[in-house]
Amino acid sequence: MKSSKTSVSPLKPVLLDQKFWKNFAANYWEKKPLALKNVKSGLLEMSAAEIFDLLVLYSDRCRKLNDPEGFKFYIDGFKADADDVLQVLPVKSDKSLLGYHARMEAEFSDYCLVCDELLKVNLKKQHLLTDFTDELYHHVGFPNRFSEMGLYLGNYRKTPFGVHVDSCGVFSFPVAGTKTFRLWTPEFAEKHPDLDRAFKYDKYKKDSLVLEARPGDMTYWPSNAWHIAESDGSFSATWSLGVWVDQPHKNMFSDSLKDLLDSKLAKDALKPTTSFKTLHNKSGEVTELPSAYRDSMAVLQNLSALQLQEAFLKSWMKHISLQGFKTIPKVDLKITPKLNIKLRNNRALILWQQSLTDKKVFYFSFGGVLVESKSRGLLKLVTALNAGKTCLVGQFLKGLTAKKDLALLQKLVDAGSCS
Ligand SMILES: [Fe+2]
Known part of the structure; x- marks a missing residue:
């Protein structure tokens, strides 16, 4: 990959129809990255205001249970303790994503809030996600593990854990702000092991591919792409759908x-030791089960x-x-x-x-x-x-x-x- 920005003409909306998915499955899935401008998908119909309401709903639930499960918060790249996470979640009086950001920015020059499975709190919106994944699975196969949808927001300049690779293909849908992802091929990362977890990689920038996306756009990279999100410190919020591909048939x-065997084997199969007549004969030969x-x-x-x-x-x-x-x-x-x-x-x-x-x-x-x-x-x-x-x-x-x-x-x- 050479350092370049990929984009498709913004004039024509991209329909995620059968033709798109066929082409995606044949040419991109687990093969190469893709950046699309102006995508028509239900997933992109959810407004920043609706997402803010969802975040407050989920945060209220966490505060009630006194458990921030589902949220992670990073300050200057360091993961905050669970007790501290409860203190920095969105509240209704923030009024909007930007209101929340203003409150956080006053306190943290570099923060990142991650919410996994946010759609869990809104059953009415869940179908927006399943409409997308149903089509995806139809064309690339049903995941043997699973998919996960997370919301990433903040003003963080780099992904808190540096350049990395996951075992999942990732679709990203920015909700607010501009999102930039920098990618390297697995071959390049193998030749340059110092890229792993790196935050400083200026010398490798020319060998990377940059995907830039704004609200309404969609990006995809395969599971073997090494990547990092970058920003100039301004606010962004992005949906990220990870489809795990680390479970072979x-x-x-x-x-x-x-x-099946666990359900059929007799009680004797629970014994922690195995009775035997002889382990081996005089010559060392093992002849008996x-x-x-x-x-x-x-x-x-x-x-x-x-x-x-x-x-x-x-x-x-x-x-x-x-x-x-x-x-x-x-x-x-x-x-x-x-x-x-x-x-x-x-x-x-x-x-x-x-x-x-x-x-x-x-x-x-x-x-x-x-x-x-x-x-x-x-x-x-x-x-x-x-x-x-x-x-x-x-x-x-x-x-x-x-x-x-x-x-x-x-x-x-x-x-x-x-x-
Ligand atoms: Fe990642």
Whole structure:
């Protein structure tokens, strides 16, 4: 990469349509950086005022719980303690992002506030994020780990941890101010190890690529790009969507297999020592497996193809029910038979499947929660909800199993499925 500023003509708005995503998946995803001006995306429709309100809402929650989890605050590049973070969060009387900035700037010449998963507090706006990620996943694949959305704001001159590389591809959407990112290729960073965590890198500037973005723009860099954010000390606020790409399929597969084996192996498999007859013969040759291994192997060999398929289907369903995020917003709703409920988001369905090994059993999943039931009533309720209907709980969950079904439904609702 040569030092240059990339930009596309500002005259024409860029639509994130199927053509865009096809081109993105083929030519940019995990390949090379991209800077787009004037992008049409729901994510960019959220105003600075709305984001300020979200920040205050989230901050109020942190103050109430006396726990700043989800926020990080850096002063001159140093991370502040949790107790101190609570003192510097936005308050309603700041009135706006710029009002908050004015209060902070008076105290700190270099600060950075990071809020992860801010959209958690606003369920109505969450779809702006999922509309974007749904299209992305459709074209590049569902992340085996997850995506994370964070808001970065402040007047910090450089990313608090210097030049670095993450295991995620990053999309950035400035909300206020101008954001500048400087990138280096992995090949260049490998040849110049002193770039790692560097704050002084003037001699390497000519070998970097600069992405500059303002509100309405979008930038992307792949997971192997070394990067740092730069600013002249003026205020900026930026959404950053990190899509983690550090979990290969083989890890997902072996994790699912491990869960299956954990559930099938006998109690003996918990023993911390292994009984044996002989470790080896006189010549050192090892010829015999202890009985614990033979027993566990028999469990593995006795798994049917259907059992295996079902185990992997269940863990895949649980994974995709998180919609590609680490967590999804929870809902506080006490389920009773007299309650009318509907899906919180008509595109975030409660996933279900029928057991392959027991025709009476169904599995239901939302937000990484998986429950098992034999109730046809619960299945009818879930499919009606998924069809977009508002449902009276008691009309579906009745009879002897109603109490148990209500408890299972409560778990799915707690995970955020209904409102
Ligand atoms: Fe980063």
